[in-house]
Amino acid sequence: MSTHAAVGACVGLALTMNQPPEYALIGGTLAMIGGIISDIDVGETGKKTTPIIIGGLSLGLLAILFSVGVGVFPGIIELWKTTSGLLRTMVGSALFFVTCLWGMRRPHRSFLHSLLGMAILGGTVYLALPVAAGYFLAGMVSHVILDLLNYRPVQLFYPLEKGVSLRLCYSKSRVSNAILVGSVVGIVALLLAR
Numbered sequence: 001m002s003t004h005a006a007v008g009a010c011v012g013l014a015l016t017m018n019q020p021p022e023y024a025l026i027g028g029t030l031a032m033i034g035g036i037i038s039d040i041d042v043g044e045t046g047k048k049t050t051p052i053i054i055g056g057l058s059l060g061l062l063a064i065l066f067s068v069g070v071g072v073f074p075g076i077i078e079l080w081k082t083t084s085g086l087l088r089t090m091v092g093s094a095l096f097f098v099t100c101l102w103g104m105r106r107p108h109r110s111f112l113h114s115l116l117g118m119a120i121l122g123g124t125v126y127l128a129l130p131v132a133a134g135y136f137l138a139g140m141v142s143h144v145i146l147d148l149l150n151y152r153p154v155q156l157f158y159p160l161e162k163g164v165s166l167r168l169c170y171s172k173s174r175v176s177n178a179i180l181v182g183s184v185v186g187i188v189a190l191l192l193a194r
């Protein structure tokens with residue numbers, strides 16, 4: 001999961017490289033959440049604590065983003081007020097939550113790892129905060145691409161059952177660790193280059 005989180009954050013920061021810090025914070029945070037949310041569906045195939053960690057981390061990241069908006073970069077709150085607002089955020093968040101709950105009851109690497117799942121979750125994020133949706137989706141796409149590299153098939157075209165896999169490596173392999181290290185270096189480089 002740390003690899004997915006790091007790659008997501010790296011993608012979000014890269015996409016917002018030339019933009020104001022408000023966008024980098026929204027981009028980094030939302031792409032990181034997009035990078036980890038899919039594995040909330042691990043169910044029997046993973047550790048019981050994984051969905052709790054993913055949910056807690058996602059909420060924690062949003063709380064940090066909100067606090068930074070209130071305390072350091074008011075532009076974040078301003079952006080939220082002008083492009084979204086309380087009602088949109090409440091409806092979007094509720095739909096996001098329900099979609100995740102439904103996805104958790106589907107098999108691992110099915111709905112929450114599919115184009116359909118990305119479209120629906122992306123739509124709920126767009127409702128909550130339009131500017132965040134693209135970064136969130138970029139994070140989800142990075143997750144699915146990483147999962148496609150290894151042997152366990154991904155039901156990319158859910159509800160079609162046929163799984164897709166590039167069969168290039170195992171998930172707990174050195175490749176995964178190398179990607180983790182690479183993206184952490186990438187995050188530091190992107191932050192220093194700003």
Ligand SMILES: [Zn+2]
Pocket residue numbers: 038039109113143147
């Ligand atoms: Zn996954």
